[in-house]
Amino acid sequence: MKYAIVIHESAADMALRDDPATAPAYWAGWMAYSQAMNDVTTAGAGLQPVTTATVVRMRDGKRHVQDGPYADSHELLGGFFVIDVPDLDTALDWAAKCPAARNGSIEVRPVLAN
Amino acid sequence: MPGRAERLDRGAPGASQLSDARAAAETAARASYGRLLAFVAARTRDVAAAEDALAEAFAAALTRWPATGVPDNPEAWLLTAARRRLANLWRHDAVIAAAEPALRLAADEAEAHLPDFPDERLKLLFVCAHPAIDAGVRTPLMLQTVLGLDAARIAAAYREAPATVGQRLVRAKAKLKLARIRFAVPDADALPERLTAVLDAIYAAYTLDWGDGGPLAHEALFLARLVATLLRGESEAQGLAALLLFSASREAARRDGGRFVPLGEQDCTRWNGAMVAEAEAHLLAAVTAVPGRYGLEAAIQSAHAWRARSGTTPWRAVLGLYDRLVAVVPTVGAAVARAATLAEVEGPAAALAALDAIEGADFQPWWAVRADLLARIGADAGPAYARAITLTRDPAVAAYLRNRAGGAGLGQRETKMTAIHYKIVEHDGGWTYKLGDVFADTFRTHDEAMAAARIVAQEQQLGGETVPISWQDADGQWHEETAQGDDRPIADVSDG
Numbered sequence: 001m002k003y004a005i006v007i008h009e010s011a012a013d014m015a016l017r018d019d020p021a022t023a024p025a026y027w028a029g030w031m032a033y034s035q036a037m038n039d040v041t042t043a044g045a046g047l048q049p050v051t052t053a054t055v056v057r058m059r060d061g062k063r064h065v066q067d068g069p070y071a072d073s074h075e076l077l078g079g080f081f082v083i084d085v086p087d088l089d090t091a092l093d094w095a096a097k098c099p100a101a102r103n104g105s106i107e108v109r110p111v112l113a114n
Numbered sequence: 115m116p117g118r119a120e121r122l123d124r125g126a127p128g129a130s131q132l133s134d135a136r137a138a139a140e141t142a143a144r145a146s147y148g149r150l151l152a153f154v155a156a157r158t159r160d161v162a163a164a165e166d167a168l169a170e171a172f173a174a175a176l177t178r179w180p181a182t183g184v185p186d187n188p189e190a191w192l193l194t195a196a197r198r199r200l201a202n203l204w205r206h207d208a209v210i211a212a213a214e215p216a217l218r219l220a221a222d223e224a225e226a227h228l229p230d231f232p233d234e235r236l237k238l239l240f241v242c243a244h245p246a247i248d249a250g251v252r253t254p255l256m257l258q259t260v261l262g263l264d265a266a267r268i269a270a271a272y273r274e275a276p277a278t279v280g281q282r283l284v285r286a287k288a289k290l291k292l293a294r295i296r297f298a299v300p301d302a303d304a305l306p307e308r309l310t311a312v313l314d315a316i317y318a319a320y321t322l323d324w325g326d327g328g329p330l331a332h333e334a335l336f337l338a339r340l341v342a343t344l345l346r347g348e349s350e351a352q353g354l355a356a357l358l359l360f361s362a363s364r365e366a367a368r369r370d371g372g373r374f375v376p377l378g379e380q381d382c383t384r385w386n387g388a389m390v391a392e393a394e395a396h397l398l399a400a401v402t403a404v405p406g407r408y409g410l411e412a413a414i415q416s417a418h419a420w421r422a423r424s425g426t427t428p429w430r431a432v433l434g435l436y437d438r439l440v441a442v443v444p445t446v447g448a449a450v451a452r453a454a455t456l457a458e459v460e461g462p463a464a465a466l467a468a469l470d471a472i473e474g475a476d477f478q479p480w481w482a483v484r485a486d487l488l489a490r491i492g493a494d495a496g497p498a499y500a501r502a503i504t505l506t507r508d509p510a511v512a513a514y515l516r517n518r519a520g521g522a523g524l525g526q527r528e529t530k531m532t533a534i535h536y537k538i539v540e541h542d543g544g545w546t547y548k549l550g551d552v553f554a555d556t557f558r559t560h561d562e563a564m565a566a567a568r569i570v571a572q573e574q575q576l577g578g579e580t581v582p583i584s585w586q587d588a589d590g591q592w593h594e595e596t597a598q599g600d601d602r603p604i605a606d607v608s609d610g
Contacts, residue, residue: 001294084543085274086294086296087294087295088246088293088294088295088296089296089298090296091297109293110292110293110294
C-alpha cells in the first residue's frame with residue numbers, strides 16, 4: 001500500500017535553509033530521515049523555496065502564468081515522499097518522525113492504485 | 115447496518131417455521147452481529163462490504179431456514195454465506211488486489227467453523243475510534259458496526275437527518291478501506307491513548323440518551339461491558355463499565371411517573387441492586403495507584419451508592435474524589451460537580467465562590483447549581499433558574515427546574531418564554547434566514563428569504579390553542595414541547 005507523505009513546512013523551518021549557521025543541521029535532519037526511510041521509499045523530492053514557484057492556469061483556452069503562489073502562508077509545501085508500507089498506522093509512524101512534523105504538518109494520503 | 119432490519123422483516127410465507135427461522139436469525143443477529151462483522155472486516159479491512167455480505171447472509175437465512183431447519187451452528191452458517199457473497203463480489207469485480215483478503219478469509223474458514231471463532235470486536239472498536247477517524251463519527255460508527263444499528267436510529271438519537279448521518283458513516287467506512295487503517299489492538303505503548311478514544315466514544319453513546327435511559331444508553335452499556343470483559347487488565351475500561359452500571363442502576367429511581375428526580379432525592383430502594391453489585395465488582399478491578407477519569411467518576415458514584423446502605427452520603431469522601439478528578443480532567447463539568455459537592459461540606463457560600471471561579475457561560479449545570487445555591491442562601495435565584503431552563507434539553511429536567519424556580523418565588527410564565535431571532539443573511543450564492551449558526555434553505559433574493567422568515571416567525575407565535583410545537587435552537591438542536599396557547603417563544607426577524 002502506497003502513501004504520499006506530503007510535507008507542509010513552517011515558514012520558520014524553511015528559513016533555516018538560508019542561514020549558514022543553521023543550514024547544516026537542517027539538511028542533516030532531512031538526510032537522516034530519508035535514509036531511515038530508504039527501504040520503504042519508492043519516490044520523493046524536496047522542493048526549492050516557494051519564492052521560485054510559478055503558477056499556470058488555463059482559462060477559456062488562454063494561458064495565465066503567474067509568479068509564486070501565496071507568499072505569506074504559515075506552512076509551505078516543502079516536498080514529498082511516496083512510501084510503500086502495510087497500513088496507514090505504519091505510514092503515520094513515519095510521518096511523525098519527519099523533521100517538519102515538529103513545527104509544520106505532514107499530510108498522509110493513500111496513493112491512487114494504477 | 116443499512117438494510118438488515120428491512121431484510122429481516124421482508125415478507126415470506128407466513129408459518130411457524132418462518133417465525134422460528136426469523137427468531138433464530140434475529141437471535142443470531144442480536145447476539146453475534148458484531149462478532150460476525152468484526153471477524154469478516156478484520157480479514158477484509160472493508161467494513162462496508164462486510165456489512166453488505168452479512169445483510170445478504172441474513173436474508174438468505176430467512177429464505178433457507180424455514181425449509182431446511184435452523185442449522186446447528188447458525189453463526190458458522192451465516193459466516194460461510196457472507197464469505198461466499200464476498201468471494202462472488204471479488205470475482206465479479208475481478209480486482210487483483212482483492213485476492214489477498216479472499217485468500218486470508220479462506221484460510222480462516224476452518225477457524226471460523228469452530229463454535230468459538232475468534233472475537234475480533236475489540237479490534238473493530240479500536241478501528242472505529244482510530245485517531246484518523248473524525249471524533250464526531252466514532253460513536254455512530256461503533257453503534258452501526260458492532261451493534262448493527264441503522265443510520266436512522268442513530269440519527270434519531272443525535273436529532274439529525276438520517277441522510278446526514280448515513281453520509282458521514284459511508285465516508286468514514288470509505289476511509290477505513292481506502293486509507294487501510296490497521297485492524298489491530300494497539301501495542302502497549304499506544305494502548306492507553308487509543309483506549310481513551312474508545313472509552314470516550316462509548317461514554318458519548320451513553321450520554322446521548324441519558325435522560326430517559328433510552329435504547330442507546332443500553333447499547334452503550336453493552337459496549338462498556340464488552341470492553342471491560344475483553345480488556346480485564348485495563349483499569350479505565352473497568353472504570354467506565356462501573357460508571358455506566360451505577361448510572362443505569364438508578365434508571366427507575368430517576369423518574370417518578372415521568373417526573374425527574376435528582377440523585378439526592380432518589381428513593382434508593384428503587385436502585386437496581388444487581389447492577390450496583392456488578393458495578394462494584396468492575397470498580398474493584400479499576401483500582402490502581404493512579405486512577406484515571408472513569409475510575410474516579412465510578413468511585414464517586416460508588417460513594418453516592420453508599421447511601422443505600424448507611425442512609426447518608428459520605429460528602430467528604432465525594433469531595434476528595436472530585437478534587438482528584440479535577441486534577442486529572444480539568445473540565446467545566448467536573449469543576450461544577452465539585453462545587454456542588456463543596457456546598458454539602460462547607461456550605462452554599464463556599465460553593466458559590468468556587469462556582470464564580472469557573473467559566474460557566476452556556477453550561478446548563480453551572481446555571482442549575484448556581485440557581486440552587488442562590489436559593490439556599492436566600493438570594494434572587496430567578497435569573498439563574500431562567501438561564502438554566504433555557505439551556506435544558508430534557509423536558510422533565512426543565513419541568514423540575516421550573517418547579518424549583520416556582521418554589522424560589524419565580525413565576526413559571528416568564529421562564530418559559532424563549533426569544534428566537536431570525537437573521538437574514540447572504541448565503542450560498544443567495545439569501546437565507548438563520549438562527550444562530552443554523553441556516554435555512556437558500557432563496558434567490560433578500561425579500562424572499564425575509565418573507566419566508568416572517569412566516570416561520572409568525573408560526574412560532576400563533577397563539578390561542580395548546581399544541582405541540584417544534585423549534586430549532588442556535589445549536590441546531592430540535593426541541594419538541596407542548597406549548598400553552600400563550601407561551602410561545604418570542605420570534606422576530608432582522609437583517610443580519
